Amino acid sequence: NAGVMQNPRHLVRRRGQEARLRCSPMKGHSHVYWYRQLPEEGLKFMVYLQKENIIDESGMPKERFSAEFPKEGPSILRIQQVVRGDSAAYFCASSPGGQETQYFGPGTRLLVL
Amino acid sequence: GQQLNQSPQSMFIQEGEDVSMNCTSSSIFNTWLWYKQDPGEGPVLLIALYKAGELTSNGRLTAQFGITRKDSFLNISASIPSDVGIYFCAGPPVGGYQKVTFGTGTKLQVIP
Numbered sequence: 001n002a003g004v005m006q007n008p009r010h011l012v013r014r015r016g017q018e019a020r021l022r023c024s025p026m027k028g029h030s031h032v033y034w035y036r037q038l039p040e041e042g043l044k045f046m047v048y049l050q051k052e053n054i055i056d057e058s059g060m061p062k063e064r065f066s067a068e069f070p071k072e073g074p075s076i077l078r079i080q081q082v083v084r085g086d087s088a089a090y091f092c093a094s095s096p097g098g099q100e101t102q103y104f105g106p107g108t109r110l111l112v113l
Numbered sequence: 114g115q116q117l118n119q120s121p122q123s124m125f126i127q128e129g130e131d132v133s134m135n136c137t138s139s140s141i142f143n144t145w146l147w148y149k150q151d152p153g154e155g156p157v158l159l160i161a162l163y164k165a166g167e168l169t170s171n172g173r174l175t176a177q178f179g180i181t182r183k184d185s186f187l188n189i190s191a192s193i194p195s196d197v198g199i200y201f202c203a204g205p206p207v208g209g210y211q212k213v214t215f216g217t218g219t220k221l222q223v224i225p
Contacts, residue, residue, distance in 0.1 A: 004155075011134060041176070042117075042215040043156065085208055088188055101146070104155035113143050 002027065004094050004105035012111045019079040019086070021108045025094030032075040032098045033102055034067060043091060049075060050097075054091075082112045117202055117216035125222045132189040136202030145178050146187040146203045146213070156201060160187070166207040192223050 005024040005103050017069040018045045025032050030051050047061040049069040060067065065084075069075040079086055093102035118195050119136045126132055136145070144163055148156035162185060169176055176190045185202055190200035202216040 006155075037214075042218050043203075045212050045214070048212065058212070093155075101158060101161055103158065106147075106153075106155045 004029075004092055004103055006090075006092050006105035006108050010109050010111070012092060012113065013082050014113050015083055016081050018084050019108070019110055021077040021079075021090050021092075022074040023077070023092030023094075023105060024074045025092075025102055028092035029096050029103075031095045033070050033078050033095075034075075035091045035093065037091060037107075039047075039088075046077075053059050054059060064095060079110075082110075084112050087112045089112045116163070117203055117204075117214055119200075119216040121219060121220050122217065123220040123222070125224060126192055128192060128194060128223055130192055132192055132196070132221060133186065134188075134200060134221075135148050135184060135186045137179050137184045138204075139183075141182040142185075142204040143164075143182070144204045145206075147174075147185070147187050148201045148203060148215075150199045150200070150201060165211075174194050189221075194223050194225055195222060197223050 004026055007022050019062045032049045034046040036046055037043045047060045047067045048056040052071050064080045066078045089103050091107045093104045095101045117136055129203050146161050147159045149159050151155045159174055160176040161176050165176040165178055165182050166180045173190045177186045199218045199220050201218050203213050205213050
């Protein structure tokens with residue numbers, strides 16, 4: 001039973017480009033969460049999604065950031081027109097539904113040059 | 114917003130020693146979670162606590178849910194080199210839905 005999968009593991013972008021981060025939840029999990037972690041800091045909640053629905057996006061910047069979890073395929077976190085301050089590790093977690101126990105993926109480390 | 118403060122921020126210990134760390138909150142939690150993060154990896158769930166006063170063990174790890182519901186403790190007995198990493202407490206506060214808040218982390222270094 002594969003765990004949460006994220007790709008790419010590392011992503012380098014120049015300022016102004018777009019970054020697309022993918023997350024495939026654990027089998028049987030229909031709830032996905034995205035977190036951001038800056039160096040030497042804890043994880044900060046960004047967005048919580050169920051299939052085809054955004055449940056809570058209160059932690060996500062209003063501009064340039066968007067997330068989706070389509071009926072088929074992985075969840076996508078999209079960052080448009082990246083800036084250096086977007087450099088961070090982005091983690092995805094999933095849960096079976098309605099439970100607090102979240103299982104994390106290995107993360108995508110985004111570096112903006 | 115919710116804040117979880119962990120202490121100590123970092124610690125160096127000798128292999129074989131016991132370790133204690135704690136986590137305090139400004140608000141009440143219904144669930145406490147303890148995660149460990151290895152360098153370059155995602156957090157891995159160690160222990161989950163669901164009831165005030167609960168004491169739960171997982172191998173050499175023991176965690177307690179404080180009776181005030183505003184704190185939790187994690188103990189590691191007989192530390193080994195692979196215990197190195199960052200330990201995070203986390204939890205959804207009452208009414209916090211699924212929005213898990215993470216603590217500031219305790220960085221553990223074990224000297225062989």
